[in-house]
Amino acid sequence: MNIPDKVVNRLTMYHFILEDIREDEKFISSTKFANLLGIDNSQVRKDLKYIDNQGKCRVGYEVTALKRKIEECLGFKKPKDAFIVGVGNLGTALAKYDGFKDYGLNVLAMFDKDQKKVGSTINGKEIFDISRVGNLASRLGVEVAILTVPREHAQGTANYLAGAGIKYIWNFTTCILDVPKDVKVWNENLIGSFLQFTNKDKDE
Amino acid sequence: MNIPDKVVNRLTMYHFILEDIREDEKFISSTKFANLLGIDNSQVRKDLKYIDNQGKCRVGYEVTALKRKIEECLGFKKPKDAFIVGVGNLGTALAKYDGFKDYGLNVLAMFDKDQKKVGSTINGKEIFDISRVGNLASRLGVEVAILTVPREHAQGTANYLAGAGIKYIWNFTTCILDVPKDVKVWNENLIGSFLQFTNKDKDE
Numbered sequence: 001m002n003i004p005d006k007v008v009n010r011l012t013m014y015h016f017i018l019e020d021i022r023e024d025e026k027f028i029s030s031t032k033f034a035n036l037l038g039i040d041n042s043q044v045r046k047d048l049k050y051i052d053n054q055g056k057c058r059v060g061y062e063v064t065a066l067k068r069k070i071e072e073c074l075g076f077k078k079p080k081d082a083f084i085v086g087v088g089n090l091g092t093a094l095a096k097y098d099g100f101k102d103y104g105l106n107v108l109a110m111f112d113k114d115q116k117k118v119g120s121t122i123n124g125k126e127i128f129d130i131s132r133v134g135n136l137a138s139r140l141g142v143e144v145a146i147l148t149v150p151r152e153h154a155q156g157t158a159n160y161l162a163g164a165g166i167k168y169i170w171n172f173t174t175c176i177l178d179v180p181k182d183v184k185v186w187n188e189n190l191i192g193s194f195l196q197f198t199n200k201d202k203d204e
Numbered sequence: 205m206n207i208p209d210k211v212v213n214r215l216t217m218y219h220f221i222l223e224d225i226r227e228d229e230k231f232i233s234s235t236k237f238a239n240l241l242g243i244d245n246s247q248v249r250k251d252l253k254y255i256d257n258q259g260k261c262r263v264g265y266e267v268t269a270l271k272r273k274i275e276e277c278l279g280f281k282k283p284k285d286a287f288i289v290g291v292g293n294l295g296t297a298l299a300k301y302d303g304f305k306d307y308g309l310n311v312l313a314m315f316d317k318d319q320k321k322v323g324s325t326i327n328g329k330e331i332f333d334i335s336r337v338g339n340l341a342s343r344l345g346v347e348v349a350i351l352t353v354p355r356e357h358a359q360g361t362a363n364y365l366a367g368a369g370i371k372y373i374w375n376f377t378t379c380i381l382d383v384p385k386d387v388k389v390w391n392e393n394l395i396g397s398f399l400q401f402t403n404k405d406k407d408e
Binding site: 003009012020036047062074075076080090096100105115151174186191194195197 | 221297
């Protein structure tokens with residue numbers, strides 16, 4: 001099913017909200033989602049139609065069923081394996097974040113060129129020398145790399161990853177990567193995100 | 205000017221690309237932007253119309269002028285001061301990231317409740333006890349908090365920040381915050397972002 005990006009984004013946030021619901025609350029209203037996210041009620045109802053979950057009049061959405069529907073729809077239960085490339089602060093933070101696994105992202109190993117880091121382990125994930133990406137990617141069938149190297153090494157590392165069989169790069173650097181056509185890049189643009197936040201305010 | 209979120213996001217990425225242009229390249233074509241970002245040429249031209257920068261036929265956009273226009277338009281030169289609340293791995297990574305300052309985000313101080321961390325300094329930013337947020341926020345005129353505490357402390361900390369005069373929370377946790385109406389939250393939903401990436405692939 002083709003779900004627009006913004007809807008995917010909101011579906012995960014509905015799931016975060018459902019995770020925090022008290023156990024004795026069996027139903028949740030679209031108004032509750034809407035108020036917490038500062039969006040319109042009608043938007044919530046429209047989003048939830050994508051996953052074929054209709055609320056009941058006056059009662060709302062059944063919490064357990066809705067959670068399961070979102071999980072199925074977004075593939076939380078079919079985890080994708082990934083490598084973290086670049087064991088700096090951000091790479092370490094992402095490696096230590098256990099939440100990813102619940103949402104379908106399974107970090108198998110980390111890579112760095114710093115020999116002081118190679119061989120040690122962060123949150124159960126071993127750090128390998130960067131030269132081993134290709135070998136381990138093909139052995140473990142990993143196609144996703146989370147790129148957290150310093151900006152100045154980003155393009156060089158991306159070239160290397162492309163050559164090593166990586167097909168998806170989740171790019172946390174501010175370098176816009178020039179990669180072969182068969183490699184897909186998703187730019188996690190934190191600066192753009194911050195500016196969206198603050199520019200939004202200006203308009204109001 | 206009311207610039208849509210996605211355009212703000214792309215404008216910052218055009219700026220990242222301009223940062224990497226070789227010094228002897230005075231002009232850049234919309235095609236170069238488009239190819240690097242995997243989007244349409246026409247999209248680039250439409251985006252750049254928002255900042256009133258017209259490319260010249262056959263020559264393209266003047267690099268220096270375009271950079272300056274984006275900077276003015278998105279407010280890079282009018283930095284917003286912010287606090288980082290929660291000195292874990294992610295908070296530390298964000299504090300160490302010097303790039304923010306170039307893009308208008310100035311982290312003044314950090315806060316944690318862990319007394320082992322309080323008093324030390326990360327990248328020139330002192331760590332204060334969380335109880336001092338209110339005092340320092342009003343003294344320094346800071347209204348933006350970057351929230352990087354563990355999920356289970358997120359709502360409690362948000363309540364506290366709202367009471368301490370913080371008006372904007374950039375939320376890196378997966379807790380959807382319930383805050384007073386005068387406090388704005390921007391959810392940095394990394395999981396949603398990853399799922400957008402991987403779901404996009406499914407459609408193709």
